[in-house]
Amino acid sequence: MLPIERQHKIKELLHKHHTMKISELSKELGVSEMTIHRDLNPLIDDGAVIKTFGGVSIAQKQNEHKPDTKDCIFCGRTTNDRLAYRLILTNNRKETACCAHCGLLRHRQLGDDVVQAICPDFFRQTTLSAQLVFYVMDASVDVGCCHPQVLTFERREDADKFVTGFGGTIYHFAEAQETIFQKMNGHEGCSNSHH
Numbered sequence: 001m002l003p004i005e006r007q008h009k010i011k012e013l014l015h016k017h018h019t020m021k022i023s024e025l026s027k028e029l030g031v032s033e034m035t036i037h038r039d040l041n042p043l044i045d046d047g048a049v050i051k052t053f054g055g056v057s058i059a060q061k062q063n064e065h066k067p068d069t070k071d072c073i074f075c076g077r078t079t080n081d082r083l084a085y086r087l088i089l090t091n092n093r094k095e096t097a098c099c100a101h102c103g104l105l106r107h108r109q110l111g112d113d114v115v116q117a118i119c120p121d122f123f124r125q126t127t128l129s130a131q132l133v134f135y136v137m138d139a140s141v142d143v144g145c146c147h148p149q150v151l152t153f154e155r156r157e158d159a160d161k162f163v164t165g166f167g168g169t170i171y172h173f174a175e176a177q178e179t180i181f182q183k184m185n186g187h188e189g190c191s192n193s194h195h
C-alpha cells in the first residue's frame, strides 16, 4: 500500500473509532509503528489528525465548513481558531472557549464530562490535546484575548524561547488549570476560614 493510501485508511479508521493507539493502527494496517508515525506526521501538520494521550484521533472541525463565529462558552467573546480551546464532551456535545484561559476554567468546571480537550500550538498550525501542551501564562505580548493570558505550545523549547522573549511562566496542564483558577478566584471566600 502506498503512504497516501495508508493515510486515507488511517483517516477512515479514525472516523470509525474516533481515537486509536499507534499500536492498533500498526496492527490494523500491517506496517510498523515507525511507518505509522511517518504516515501520521503530515496529517498532524495539516490539522486532520490530533495527537492525544497515547494515540491519535481525527480532528472534529475538518467536517464543519461553516465559518467559526461561535462565541466563547465561558466569557462570550468571539472565538478564533488561532487561540480557541475546544472541549469534546460526553453525548457528542462540543463547546468552544476563546482561549486557553477560558478553556482551562471551563474544563475544570466540567470535570469528567470532558472526553477530550484540544487547543492550537501558538507558533504552528497544529492542534493538540490540551493535556500534552505547555502553557505560558503572564507573557508581556498582548494577543487580544482574556487576562491573565494563557498561550499554548506543543514543544517545550518553543515555550522556553517565547518566555525568553516575552516573559511569563511555563506550566503543565494540571498546574495551569489550578493556577488560572486561583488567579481568577483570589483568596477571598471560605479559604480564609482554614487559618
Ligand SMILES: [Zn+2]
Binding pocket: 072, 073, 074, 075, 076, 077, 097, 098, 099, 102, 146
Ligand atoms: Zn472566553
Ligand SMILES: [Zn+2]
Binding pocket: 077, 097, 098, 099, 100, 101, 102, 145, 146
Ligand atoms: Zn479568551
